[in-house]
Amino acid sequence: MSDSSAPPETDVFAGLTAPQKEAVGHVDGPLLVLAGPGSGKTTVVTRRVAHLISQGIPPWQILALTFTNKAAGEMRDRIERLLPDELIARRGLTVATFHSFCARLLRRYAQAAGLDSRFSIYDAADQRDAIKQALKAADLSSRNFTPGAVASAISNAKNRLLDAAGYAAEAGDFYTRSIARAFTAYEKVLRVNDALDFDDLLLVTARLLRDDESVRGELQRRHQYLLIDEYQDTNHAQFVIAAALAAQHRNICVVGDPDQSIYGWRGADIRNILEFEEQYPDASVIALGRNFRSTGHIVSAADQLIRHNTRRKHKPLSTELGDGEKPTVIVCRHEHHEAEMIVDEFRRRREENATPWKDMAVLYRINALSRVLEEAFRDAQVPYIVARGTAFYERKEIKDALSYLRLIANPNDEVALRRIVNTPPRGIGKTSLDTIELFALNHQMRFFDAMRAADRITGLTARAIAAVGRFVRLIESWREFATSAGESDDARLLDTEPPSILAELVERVVRESGMEKLYRNSKSEEDLARLENLEELISAASEFVPTVDERAETDGEGRHWAATDLLQAYLESVALVADADSVDPASGAVTLMTLHTAKGLEFEVVAVAGLENGLLPHLRATTSDAELEEERRLCFVGMTRAKRHLLMTRAAVRTHRGIRERTIESPFLHEIPTDSVITSDQAMYLDDIEDAEESWRPRPCPRKGAGRRPRTAVEASLIADPDQPEITIGCLVRHPKFGLGRVEAIMRRPVGSSARIAFQSAGTKTLMLEYARLKRVE
DNA sequence: CTGGTCATTTTTTTT
């Protein structure tokens, strides 16, 4: 299929360097692309896929796997833009995250995998609940075995493809054997509930591919060309999945950078990329070392730092962009001072260099650092966004609503059931639940079935029986609604306007569960915010459209999407959101995020905060050399996000978890030669922790109660971008088609915020801010 | 059964 002579100079090769061209032109056989920071990796990958298609390979034979939805979405968009229009119509190209690919595969091959296709996906919080339950069942005190420790032990085992039995076989000492018991009990909880945790998605898929020859063969034939992004972050399960898919055709292209491997703690195995050439001795290896992103001093400082990693193959980094400015290091007095310095610097950049807010970012090691920074940006009236897409789904009211939905989709999901059975309070208290549980146990019944038979349970008060009956009828009426209401006509799916059957269901749940009433009757601002969040959830549901890939899986022979399929896909997409997914380039605000989420992104101006010993490197990652090297890579990733200017800060005194402590400089700062950076010590004469406190004057205009109140999603969107006239609630806007209207509500969502606008002539509509070309009218 | 207060704990990073 591939031409052995030089690839033709079509436009997919335009403007590329020689190694880039080589990678783009590669068609058959294994390929390893070592892509340093800013080396045009995404360009190479997307053009290569376009090139494959131009060589006559059907798009549906190509499978690209990424780690975040955002990366997948971007890749899909960029590939499609490279393809001729007539091809887009008949695509079928699969670009997905590892986890969503596996989830879909497992639903399709549920029977072969020994699963119920309605299985739930448990997130970290659900997993915690399930582990607590398991610890109780295994009669282990959660004193000595904290759910967190057990969870990470189990996760590590699963990433190595060990199940509970395999783990137990390895367990020697008392502690490990106890964990093994907890593991076994936890697996039982998952099985009974028809639930999988994140690790299971990979583990079960890997096992299925390994053990089931016919499934493996089918998938190998379907996915002839495999592409894996960020390969340095794959764990063993992912490695097995990739190897199984590629075993026959060997058309596997992996892209990554060992120096940016930062997920070792969750089982990523850097050996996967380091030993790729041993696994595929005939692999072509292409190194992309030239940096097109950052100016010279930034590249050189980062390079000096990463050289301190010993277990590493050094590759030269060079830049195309001239020296630029030296990175700045500022030693601040304390965290508030640090935040102010960063805000000051960003303001100056905007005034002097006209750098837009959206091209600036603050990166930090731990989420807890965001609070002080947020305060500083808010007080300075600088628009900012905290990239934390998962935060929305961690809110109590949202988790509750989703638990109702999960229970509708999967009747056996007892973790979901227990969460909402008495939320909002409906008279089913602990005593009643214990009685029901005992009954279920004695009669070998499902918990929900026992509730159904509540009137036969002795020891339950008449009051409780009535309450339980009402609850059961409520759930069953929703379930009936979801199963009977099919999408009568496919056009509805493509319609952006409600009513969507899904939104209807979510709305019914919010209303009929009593959640709406509970929060509406409350006077507290917090509950009002909760109500707004629930409305946002409904609005998000109304706009939910399964991805092309998902639809392709189910549509097939003209099969219609039933409401339950839609619900399933929705719950799946919600379970698998990542923080990085919420990074919105159209937002017009400074982005605040962790170093981990920043991987793969770039900004003109970047501040890395908290360069202190114990914070970066983190205290818990200093026990081994391997961990310390990973922390160094993390710092390297942060530094190389900057295109033009890099600011690194630390506070001499920092308050963390309520304790104020003097800090020690990060060794990483020490490792960068002093003449590679410009250092400014603002805390030189700070002899005493008390001085730090005195020097912190309360900021100018502290609003009443600010800082206490939980910030709502809506509030975040009210911080406007001065680059453009802001769109706020109540303001007048003009839409190119609908004309003049007034903004009634703004809904900020992880991806694509929207606004409800009452138009003078066109009626009330909900529009996506990103696409609707709204102009504010003064 | 509900809703308060008080004590205790918190792994940093995430699909």
Next chain:
DNA sequence: AAATGACCAG
């Protein structure tokens, strides 16, 4: 500092 869990009064 914040969030959970245990305990107790209504």
